[in-house]
Amino acid sequence: MGKYAIGIDYGTQSGRAVLVSLDSGDEIADHVTEYPHGVMDETLPDNKTKLDHEWALQHPSDYIAVIKYSVPSVLQSSGIDPNDVIGLGIDFTACTMLPIDDEGVPICWKEEFESNPHSWVKLWKHHAAQPHVNKINEVAEKRDESFLPRFGGKLSSEWMLAKIYQTLDEAPEIYEKTDRFVEATDWVIMQMTGNFLRNSCTAGYKAQWHKQKGYPSQDFFKEIDPRLEKVTETKLKGDVVPLGTKAGGLTKDMAELTGLSEGLPIAVGNVDAHASMPAAGVVDEGKMVMAMGTSICHMVLGHEEINVEGMCGVVEDGIVPGYYGYEAGQSAVGDIFAWYVDQAVPKYIVDEAKEKGKNVHQLLEEKASAMAPGETGLLALDWWNGNRSVLVDTELSGMILGLTLTTKPEEIYRALLESTAYGTRKIVDAFHERGVAVDELYACGGLPQKNPLLMQIFADVTNRKIRIADSVQTPALGAAMFGSVAAGSENGGYDNIYDAVVHMGKVKDEFYTPIPENVEKFELIYQEYSRLHDYFGRGENDVMKRLKQLR
């Protein structure tokens, strides 16, 4: 009789439960629950409180809805005996964080705070804490804090410390009421098990916790704002434990809600991108995994702690035990293509797509595939949602150069695809040139399945072979693998992630190979991209920031 694990992947718009075979990693059933409140970036659920630019919030009840609807659904559609599910793990976007009280109740669930934006979940792409992270970085640089190089020289407004400081600064009453600020991934596990533990992945990458040194010092926080002096002992309290640790057993209430067995081993929380790496079968050096969807996270393993410009971080055991896990990223990729399709495509293209029974992306991809590199005469900077790596600046914005009266929609679409590949090339070069080898690329997430042209462009621009993960739900598969590790072999699971990878990690046999003449042409255009990148991104011309201020 086969055994199974469940992985739940909490994305930006929806959550998905996947039931996975422990023998093969095959997905037996999956179910998506769209978040009823989606991303809240205009108003709060009270329908009257307006949100400013750069805000992005979520509703914690939506996470529970995923458990309630998607878990029973996979059990039902697979027809398996729930007793054959031996473990469960989750992965989440990060840093997606919320303030909770001493019983774990989100502050936004309290009536008196429901109209205060700071009481809600701040989503990973909430960028309104930029002034706060600027101050944090200024103090860290001045004090020559040893943690800074581990994060590429700059912390991001997307991360925990910036989001906490913004809350303190703009809503001290919420800060006061908050017992702890927690990653949503850890909060959901707390709801499932009744236990609160912080996972070492989000603590390490998103809250600057270090396996040997712990969090940054009290003196550092005091210099940012005296009220922050004890922040790590108070608002960030909680044991930090490695990925794959069993957080506890499923509570009776949750067992009733889901149909799973009470006491089922549940792994501590994890992050979507990081969970994907073992799921793509990668647990050694030289292989960069790109989790490609709304954004891209780039991950690579190494045996040393090396400082790389603008990386999101290097954390010991941050992805799998025994390695330093490196992360970098682009904060918009699929989102840029979505912007174009939703906001700027002419009606004749939408009509033609409908006629041909394709979606607009597919039609534009088909038309763009007929063009050679350089043929559009266009060059774009892929900063529609700021630049995560290597510039670490959320105030930068997108740009398309070379438009003329004859420019066609498919040319713009192609220029946008190419721009994201140049952004990845910057990241690949930053690692490789510093001695963190990137010999080949592995792609997972939604985009590799959806857009073959994009993948060929990535292979050509980076001049590297790209393998594709053999799972359409890589983060959920990874989460399920960590769930099986939490169960351990004595319960029918695996004793460590390496054993789980042997049975469950999956990569396809075929791959994308660079085409030499494309590589040559793209190299020339990439040099132009680099010039623009440095001109607009490294302070020579801050026009993008000035325009944002004028808004």
Ligand SMILES: Nc1ncnc2c1ncn2[C@@H]1O[C@H](COP(=O)(O)OP(=O)(O)O)[C@@H](O)[C@H]1O
């Ligand atoms: N054919 C396509 N080509 C390129 N991008 C696409 C295509 N279809 C959808 N997208 C983009 O893919 C992104 C979703 O990626 P996916 O991996 O499914 O989600 P997520 O990142 O939320 O996990 C969206 O931003 C969407 O605009």
Ligand SMILES: O=C(CO)[C@@H](O)[C@@H](O)COP(=O)(O)O
């Ligand atoms: O930043 C991270 C991980 O560190 C991601 O959670 C974030 O980019 C969101 O990823 P998705 O594009 O929604 O898959």
